[in-house]
Amino acid sequence: MISVVTTVRIQDGKTRDFEQLFVRMAAKVKANEPGVLVYQLTRSRTEPGVYKMIEFYRDQAAFEAHAAADYFQASLVDLAGLVAGEPVVEFLDPVE
Numbered sequence: 537m538i539s540v541v542t543t544v545r546i547q548d549g550k551t552r553d554f555e556q557l558f559v560r561m562a563a564k565v566k567a568n569e570p571g572v573l574v575y576q577l578t579r580s581r582t583e584p585g586v587y588k589m590i591e592f593y594r595d596q597a598a599f600e601a602h603a604a605a606d607y608f609q610a611s612l613v614d615l616a617g618l619v620a621g622e623p624v625v626e627f628l629d630p631v632e
Contacts (some may be wrong), residue, residue: 571598
């Protein structure tokens with residue numbers, strides 16, 4: 537399994553647009569990507585405008601398929617107009 541946590545800070549006044557973008561993306565992921573086990577957006581309770589996306593993929597192939605999906609690539613273009621700075625992506629290994 538591959539786990540990813542991405543932290544993004546969204547520009548003032550654009551959080552609603554970001555949340556709507558993610559909800560649309562999550563629906564496409566759920567409908568088209570059986571290898572994505574979790575695709576969840578969370579909002580910080582302590583830092584306004586900060587979100588963490590939590591993603592679990594069955595394997596490397598599922599992760600690569602997600603990254604290559606047309607709708608994911610298109611969302612990156614939309615995301616660029618909403619973020620305040622570079623997203624921080626962290627890959628995590630499960631402890632078993």
